[in-house]
Amino acid sequence: MSQKSRSIYFLAFLLSISFLLLLMLQLDSNNQLAKIIQSGKLRVSTTNSEDTYFLEKNVPAGFEYDLMNAFAANLGVKIQLNIRNTEQRLEQDLFSRDSHISIPGRSSAVTANNNLQRSVSYTSNQAVVIYRETRGKKYPRDTSNIIDRSIIVTANSAQEQQLLNQKIQHPELTWTSTTDLTTYEMLELVLNKHTDIAVISLAEFQGVGPFFPGLKIAYKLGTPQSVHWLVADKDDLSLLVAINKFFKSEKGISTLSELEKTYYSNDNPLNFFDTLTFKNDFNTRLPGLEKYFKQAAKNTNTDWHLLAAIAYQESHWNPKAVSSTGVKGIMMLTKAAAKEVNVSDRTDPMQSIIGGAQYLMNVKKKIPARIKDPDRTYLALAGYNTGFGHLEDARILAKRAGLNPDKWEDVKTQLPLLTKPKYYKSVKHGYARGYEPVNYVKNIRQYLTVLKWEIQQQQLKDSSGQQAATKNSDTATEEKKTSEKDTAPSTL
Numbered sequence: 001m002s003q004k005s006r007s008i009y010f011l012a013f014l015l016s017i018s019f020l021l022l023l024m025l026q027l028d029s030n031n032q033l034a035k036i037i038q039s040g041k042l043r044v045s046t047t048n049s050e051d052t053y054f055l056e057k058n059v060p061a062g063f064e065y066d067l068m069n070a071f072a073a074n075l076g077v078k079i080q081l082n083i084r085n086t087e088q089r090l091e092q093d094l095f096s097r098d099s100h101i102s103i104p105g106r107s108s109a110v111t112a113n114n115n116l117q118r119s120v121s122y123t124s125n126q127a128v129v130i131y132r133e134t135r136g137k138k139y140p141r142d143t144s145n146i147i148d149r150s151i152i153v154t155a156n157s158a159q160e161q162q163l164l165n166q167k168i169q170h171p172e173l174t175w176t177s178t179t180d181l182t183t184y185e186m187l188e189l190v191l192n193k194h195t196d197i198a199v200i201s202l203a204e205f206q207g208v209g210p211f212f213p214g215l216k217i218a219y220k221l222g223t224p225q226s227v228h229w230l231v232a233d234k235d236d237l238s239l240l241v242a243i244n245k246f247f248k249s250e251k252g253i254s255t256l257s258e259l260e261k262t263y264y265s266n267d268n269p270l271n272f273f274d275t276l277t278f279k280n281d282f283n284t285r286l287p288g289l290e291k292y293f294k295q296a297a298k299n300t301n302t303d304w305h306l307l308a309a310i311a312y313q314e315s316h317w318n319p320k321a322v323s324s325t326g327v328k329g330i331m332m333l334t335k336a337a338a339k340e341v342n343v344s345d346r347t348d349p350m351q352s353i354i355g356g357a358q359y360l361m362n363v364k365k366k367i368p369a370r371i372k373d374p375d376r377t378y379l380a381l382a383g384y385n386t387g388f389g390h391l392e393d394a395r396i397l398a399k400r401a402g403l404n405p406d407k408w409e410d411v412k413t414q415l416p417l418l419t420k421p422k423y424y425k426s427v428k429h430g431y432a433r434g435y436e437p438v439n440y441v442k443n444i445r446q447y448l449t450v451l452k453w454e455i456q457q458q459q460l461k462d463s464s465g466q467q468a469a470t471k472n473s474d475t476a477t478e479e480k481k482t483s484e485k486d487t488a489p490s491t492l
Contacts (some may be wrong), residue, residue, distance in 0.1 A: 033238035045082040045093040051105035054431040058387040063263045070255045094232035100228040121226035124249045127162040129218040140218045151175035159199045162222035182419040203438035204265040225331045285317040295355035309447040319349045331356025371406045378408035382437040393427035399416040412438045
């Protein structure tokens, strides 16, 4: 038998053994996976952060949250979620058997304990160097170009680890580590020229970068860091095998692809305003919806222009709009919100608009009666966007800071703090993308102004047209009279 033939037989033998081992794991009713399926519950520990889990419009969300639910659905079980304050606690949960799986997320710089098992890598964390684009100024192309520049990075993050790796080759490289600033705030520092460089993850920049059109990626720093789930048992690999099988399956790959688009897409509607698009939508989409806005306004004693501005911010007046997180329709209602206001079909324009207006009123009613407009409306809009619980958390932070929790201008300074562990861990509803409701209210106020201006221009145009038509009619009458005189028989 040739060497080549022996190699083929040996490979076939190994594959057969691997298959039998996998089959034995799946058939063993006493293994961990079988017990999880029998109980119907998969216990998972993770943190409250933008990468992992948070509440959006009072609905659980997050890249890892959606991914763990997809895996659980694949097993036919439900998630029992444990939210922890530290990554160290995630490991403890595995050793104490409080959780079957722990998920640190892509921003984690913690190296798994040797007594824990890691899944295959299902995504990566790529550090990037962000700078402010300036005409006539060269952008940095590698680490040697940022040695003499001010740099900021999150302390103890995967991104700081990449800087530490670079410092081996460039000992003169220095930076400022922060535990207080969010990614959003670090980018603000770069945009406002308070620092030259921010080192963040590529996923983070894809998520919030659209809010900073003047900032660009200079280059990728180091190699991508693999991201894994953690499990405890070394002797029982049944759960680990199932996780790895899911990540490599067609279902797992498509799920990961969709979640990347959902949470780390460059297309952020909160930063989008195109005058030409708005004008086109005003002429083509609004006319068919105006009667519903007016009916909803009448039902709720609200300005119909405001409802139309909200709807434009939510969906660009597209009744078939569906977000990647599952909210849909012109007013982009969640399933829970739709149920609350008796909307059976969220894609039906009339139901969505009338239901959305009612939901806004429901949020507004929760706000203390002492708060008057316009603050009451602005606070209600923020609550409509981010969820009333997060709004209340921001008002609590405002009060703690000695600010007025009843004034939008004060509350909007506190909402972005809900992205910081120091603050969101001290309030009831945890992490929120607090910069989004601030931009949300700002955009709606902008749309409201533009909408009223467009309507005014249309009215002036219609009025001018009527006056011109009347004038033309009068002119035609006079010309007809003159013509009749000119063509009448002579009486001379």
